[in-house]
Structure formats: C-alpha cells, structure tokens
Amino acid sequence: MPAAAATRLRPALPVVLWHSVRPRSLPIAALSSVVGTLALLPAQRPEPLIAALCLVLAVLLQCATNVLNDAEDSRTGADDFPAAGSSLAMKAGWVDASGARVIALACFLLAALDGAAIVVLVQKPALVLLGAAAVLAGWAYTAWPLRLAYRPLGELASALPMGIGIPWGTAAAQTSSVPAAVWFAAIPLALLTAAILHANNARDRAHDASVGKRTLATYLSPRGVVLEYQALLILGPVLLAFAVAFQRIPVWTAIAIVPGLRAIVVAGRASVDLDARGWTVLLINAVKLHQLTALALCAGFLLSVI
Template sequence: MNGQPTTTGPAAAKGWRVWWQLLRPHTLTASFVPVLIGTALAMPLTRIDIPLFLAMLTASILIQAATNMFNEYYDYKRGLDNEHSVGIGGAIVRHGVSPNTVMGIAVTFCGVSVLLGIYICMESSWWLAVIGSLCIAAGYFYTGGPLPIAYTPLGEVAAGLFMGMGIILIAFFIQTGTLTLDSLLVSIPIAILVGAILMANNIRDREGDEKNGRKTLAILLGHKGAVRFLAGMFIVSYLWVLILVLAGEVTPWILLVFLSIPKSIRAVRGFQGKTTNTEMAPAMKFTAQVNTLFGFLLAVGLFLNQWI
C-alpha cells in the first residue's frame, strides 16, 4: 500500500464491517465475561444495581476495544502488520483507514470509559479511579510506549490480572462495597483463560513477532512448549474449579464449566503440527471461545445457585 492510508476507498465501500472488524469482536469476551461473573458472585449478598452493572459492562468493553485499536495502530507504525496479516482488524493496512482515525477512536473510547468510571466511583469508591486508570494504562502500554508489554514475556500475566481478575473484583465490589475470599478465588481461572487468549495469539504470531524483536513467552518456549503451556493453562483452570467445589468454597453448579472442555481440546489440537498463521487462526478463535463458554457457564452456575 503506497502512501498514508485514508478513510476513502475500500473502507467506505465495505461500510460497517470494517469498523466491526477493527473491534476484533472475538476478543471482547475477555471484557464482558468477567463483569457477568463478578455481578453473579454479588447476587447472594446484595440487590444488583442495574445502572452500575451496565456502566461497568460498557466501560470494560470500550477499554478492550480501545486496547485492540492501540494494538492495530502501533503494530502498523512499527511495520508488524501488512495486508496479509492474520487475526488483525485490518482497518489500516487492508481497508485504507487513516492511522490517526484509529487512534482517535481508541482515545474517544477511553474518554467515554473515564466518564463512566466517574459515575461508578460516585456510586461506590473513588479508589476505583486508580484501578481503572491502571487498566486503561495497561491497554495502552501493551503495544504503546518505549517498552511495550507485548514485547516482553509478561503479556499473559498483565492481561489476566487487569482484564480477568481485576474486572471481576471491580464488578463485585461496586455491587457489594467489599471483597471476599470467594470472589478472589473464583476470579483466578478466568484470569488464566484471559491470559490464554493472548497466549494463543502469540503462538500464532510467534515467528513474525520474533523477527520484529519481541520476546513473548511463546517465543521463549518455542512452538511445542507454548502449546503445552496453553494446554496447562486450560487444565489448571478446570482443576481449580474442581478443587473449589470439593473444598466447599463454591456451589457445585459451577461444574457446568466442564462442558467447555471439548472446545479447549479443539484449541490445543488446532495448534499441534501447524506452521502457518492461517492454519492456526481457527485455534486462536477456539481459545477465545473457551473463555466465553467457560465464563458463561460459570456465571450460569452462580445464577442457578441463587435461584434453585
């Protein structure tokens, strides 16, 4: 593609699909599933404040979408993405959208999230302003700044802590005004699975990332080692839930999450023996679907415990 991309031409022709792809919708489960779980955990303790729930849900989705756009912008600026890249929104390199437009939308999303965060703080605690700011900063510095998190082995940890555990605990806290051991323990497998989405992405992009100077965990482990690590993340998540139930910490209803095991097996097998990004793309989507299915089943189990 010659010159600076613009918002005319291919983007205008394809319409809303360009902007929908820019959001990378298959990754948005990492934002709304934790909100559902944190809220479900709060149900036995309090009456749910629906406006607070909706504000938290919207802010989380906007921050995740903005993170994806920051990723799109900086990967383009650093020359990592081209029109043949797999798993990207492609608004800039394939559809001619201006990089400044992508950055502008990302900043706008963050701004709306801040406004929602102010409302949430007014209704709960201003300490959440600090945590919310850290979540937005983590989204930006994942690919932005002088030392992007994406270039280190800490990407999975950062994603799991901020987009998994952090969102669950915030969603729980704004409803109850407190934190409990159960809310912390239940958040751990979700944090692992949010990190697994990033691990799957890094497995798929391992060779290209290594050529561009990244040092992700997938690069350090190599393809086979990274796939084994991903499988281990799935195993630990399911075992963690089983242990919580056997210890009497949570309702046996959350064993519904085991219905998602076939999807996790497909995700792991989808990476085994594969060598190209295109071949591994389905496995990346399966991994995101594991997080979605596991999280929804966990939330359903918590809801059933409340009503049955």
C-alpha cells in the first residue's frame, strides 16, 4: 500500500495512542491501585487526592510498559505470528517500533511527573526510590540490556511490580504504616498477574523459542507449563482463605474467595493438549479472575466499614 494511502487510513492521534497502550489490559494496574487504597480500611482513612494520583501513576506505568513491550517485540520478531498479543496500533501499522518507543517514553515521563507530585504532596522523599524502581522495572521488562521478559523471569518481573508494588506503593503514599491487609490482598493479585503472563507465554512458547525469547514456558515440559498455570490460579484463593481465617484481612473480604472457586474450575481446564487458541481462552479467563478478585476485595474492604 502506498505511504499516502496508509496515512489516509491512519486514524486521529488520540485513537492511535489509545490503541497503542492495549487499553483492555489497563484494569490490571488500575484495580491493583484501588485495592491498595481500600485495604487501608477500616483502620485508616484513605486520602482521595493521593489515591487518585496513585491510580493515574499505575495506569501510566502500565501504558508505558505495554507500548515498550510491543516496540521491542517488533524489533526482535517475537510478535511476528498471528496469535501475537501486540496492540491494534502496531498490527494495523499505525505506529512502528520507533514511534512506539516515543509513546512509551512520553508515558514514562508523565508517570515521573505524577510521581513527583505525589512526593511533594505527601512529603515522603523515600517514595522517589519506589517510583524509580517502578520505572526501571517497566523499562527492563523488555528493553535492553536486561530484557527480563526474554528470560525465565517474566512472571516475576510482572507480578512483583504490578501485583505487589502498585498496591503497596499506593498504600504507602497514604499512610506511615502499611497494614498487613495490603500484603494479603496484593499477593493473590500478583499470582493472577503472573498467571496471565504465563498463559500468554504458554501460547507463544514455540515461536518464542525460535526467536530467542527464552521465557520460563520454553524451559518447562508441557506438563510443567500446565502445573505452573494451575498453581498460580489455585494459590491465591488458598492464601485469601488463610488470611480471612486468621483475621489478617476483614471478614467481608471472604467474598473474594468466590472467584477463587471459579479459578479452581479454570485451572482444571489446563492440559498438555491445548493449542494456541486454548491457551488464549485460559489467558482471558485469568484476566477475568484478576478483575473479579480485585473487585471482590474492594467490595469486602468497603463493607468492613459499615
């Protein structure tokens, strides 16, 4: 297609930007931040302005990481097959790898400005270190020199910042002492975040290995791939049940165990015979379980103040 024709077909810049950040994945960061805020209840009162800024920061960091991931995968050929999970903007040719890097850098810059505003408002200079670590984690996930997603560290590099870092950082910005409830709410979300990435890597394992992207799934046997997915789904509700039973989180948060029962059913559907389509279905299920678990935790914390 001639360049002029491609330009005519390219939508307006806001549309390109929106589809570059993979918007369907953004609730993962957003809900993790909201859980971090509401987990302060009932003992402490959240700070609405700081909570909102933390929410925006979490989303900006995920946007930056998503776009940079697509840019780097485009450069290495990791997204060069039909089932690849790159953004619509990349698939449609609205933005190339260089353009995606510019978008990612802009998101990182906005995140840094947001983080600076939080530090100034709460007068906690130590949060600068947490923010710097978050930006570094987002960059190092797929970019040179670490490329953590290209090693057997992808699940860890995704789960720690997204599942634990965001809730803990959100809470830490609003209180001098982060309650244990934040940890017990965050870890199940971290496990589900890892399950989402693992399902993605399980689907892509053959192609990833062919282009040198050595994720954990490429090292495991087919049975090991299945067992990891099942463990990541099942451990979360087990931990939540423990936390409720030993009063580490409010009793109302027990409603978050309900999605956990669904997780057990989904885990049972994983098998060594699944093709790319089957793993895509399990990936979507893991995303839904993350959303349902986070929403249930939020509801439980809110009900605890009634």
